Amino acid sequence: MRRYLLPLVALVLTSLPLSAQKLAATPPMGWNSWNWFAGKVTDADIRKAADLIVSSGMRDAGYVYVNIDDTWQGKRDASGVIHANEKFPDMEALADYVHSKGLKIGIYSSPGPQTCAHYEGSYGHEEQDAKTYAAWGMDYLKYDLCSFRNNMRQDHPNDIPAQNKMMRDAYEKMHQALLKAGRPVVYSLCQYGFDQSWQWAPKVGGNLWRTTDDIRANYDSMILIGLSQAGLSKYAGPGHWNDPDMLEVGNGKMTHEEDVSHMTMWSMLAAPLIAGNNLTQMNDDVRSVLTNKEVVAVDQDKLGKQGDRIFSGDETEIWSRPLSDGSVALAIFNLSHDQNVMRGLRLHLKEAGFPAGTAHARDLWAGKDLGMLKDTDVFTLPRHGAVLLKLSK
Ligand code: GLA
Numbered sequence: 433m434r435r436y437l438l439p440l441v442a443l444v445l446t447s448l449p450l451s452a453q454k455l456a457a458t459p460p461m462g463w464n465s466w467n468w469f470a471g472k473v474t475d476a477d478i479r480k481a482a483d484l485i486v487s488s489g490m491r492d493a494g495y496v497y498v499n500i501d502d503t504w505q506g507k508r509d510a511s512g513v514i515h516a517n518e519k520f521p522d523m524e525a526l527a528d529y530v531h532s533k534g535l536k537i538g539i540y541s542s543p544g545p546q547t548c549a550h551y552e553g554s555y556g557h558e559e560q561d562a563k564t565y566a567a568w569g570m571d572y573l574k575y576d577l578c579s580f581r582n583n584m585r586q587d588h589p590n591d592i593p594a595q596n597k598m599m600r601d602a603y604e605k606m607h608q609a610l611l612k613a614g615r616p617v618v619y620s621l622c623q624y625g626f627d628q629s630w631q632w633a634p635k636v637g638g639n640l641w642r643t644t645d646d647i648r649a650n651y652d653s654m655i656l657i658g659l660s661q662a663g664l665s666k667y668a669g670p671g672h673w674n675d676p677d678m679l680e681v682g683n684g685k686m687t688h689e690e691d692v693s694h695m696t697m698w699s700m701l702a703a704p705l706i707a708g709n710n711l712t713q714m715n716d717d718v719r720s721v722l723t724n725k726e727v728v729a730v731d732q733d734k735l736g737k738q739g740d741r742i743f744s745g746d747e748t749e750i751w752s753r754p755l756s757d758g759s760v761a762l763a764i765f766n767l768s769h770d771q772n773v774m775r776g777l778r779l780h781l782k783e784a785g786f787p788a789g790t791a792h793a794r795d796l797w798a799g800k801d802l803g804m805l806k807d808t809d810v811f812t813l814p815r816h817g818a819v820l821l822k823l824s825k
Pocket of ligand 1: 466501502547548549576622646
């Protein structure tokens with residue numbers, strides 16, 4: 433029996449390439465230009481962002497990828513090599529600058545002929561582009577479906593399975609191109625969760641894959657996305673993560689309580705933490721939400737087990753996530769829209785998997801030990817608020 437067990441274990445362990453497991457052993461953390469700058473981003477904005485990620489303490493909290501999103505692309509030259517547009521005069525120099533700060537840099541493209549903002553995509557130039565990114569020193573690629581959907585529809589009208597296969601092949605093609613280019617690159621699939629991306633994205637080299645449509649900087653969008661992740665936990669793990677989209681923390685339209693709920697939910701989901709706020713105007717409150725050590729530690733827990741829902745009802749959600757030290761992260765969300773109402777939400781220890789009188793709790797946002805929990809405990813939460821507990825036996 434034993435003779436067969438070892439190869440079996442090895443097979444399971446290697447079902448994900450080792451390189452992928454090493455590259456994103458915990459969910460990637462960083463900052464991306466889209467949510468704030470959108471099409472206006474320039475070389476100067478990226479350099480400034482890198483400076484501020486360091487000076488704000490974000491780098492030390494784990495935010496290391498500085499990602500350029502859509503609208504950097506210029507024209508291809510006669511041999512098909514892509515060049516950046518006038519907003520990015522020298523990509524290699526920019527990458528050197530970001531690297532000199534102890535950070536990594538990311539870039540963005542599409543399998544289609546055009547990106548979502550109608551800039552040049554990688555269609556028909558995958559290997560060439562992967563080589564160019566490697567030559568520039570890029571460490572991360574967000575690959576966004578965009579106009580490739582038209583190609584899929586044209587080639588296979590009304591044949592969704594054939595369209596889906598074409599999409600998966602396009603992502604695999606860039607994966608192979610990245611491998612051939614030889615530079616380790618975190619590969620981020622962005623196709624809004626079509627065809628249940630979580631089912632196949634790791635097989636085409638995805639280190640992370642979007643599971644939903646674009647997030648917006650408001651509570652309803654954020655919480656809808658967060659709650660829709662219930663049931664996806666089994667698809668994530670070291671090297672391969674569900675991506676409910678980038679953070680909107682500090683992007684102006686959410687209250688402190690909503691930012692706390694956002695960060696709590698993303699940490700429970702082992703979600704990539706890619707901030708997208710304007711760092712030049714980040715106040716201390718936003719900085720402290722993004723960099724809270726004990727909360728980020730839940731997101732980055734090395735066991736890599738995504739959390740899931742354990743209770744839903746009465747405008748209350750309770751989610752739990754097992755952690756590598758044997759403890760459990762437990763989040764309680766107050767979904768109520770009622771203004772100015774503090775609500776007492778009940779937690780029954782049994783539901784959280786702890787027999788009566790056996791759980792010691794720490795409130796991670798408050799950084800406070802709460803001692804032993806009662807069989808049934810009440811947590812009083814403001815509108816759209818959340819509490820994140822670490823429960824240990
Ligand atoms: C899509 C993606 C966004 C962003 C834009 C850029 O909408 O989902 O995250 O990259 O394209 O055009």
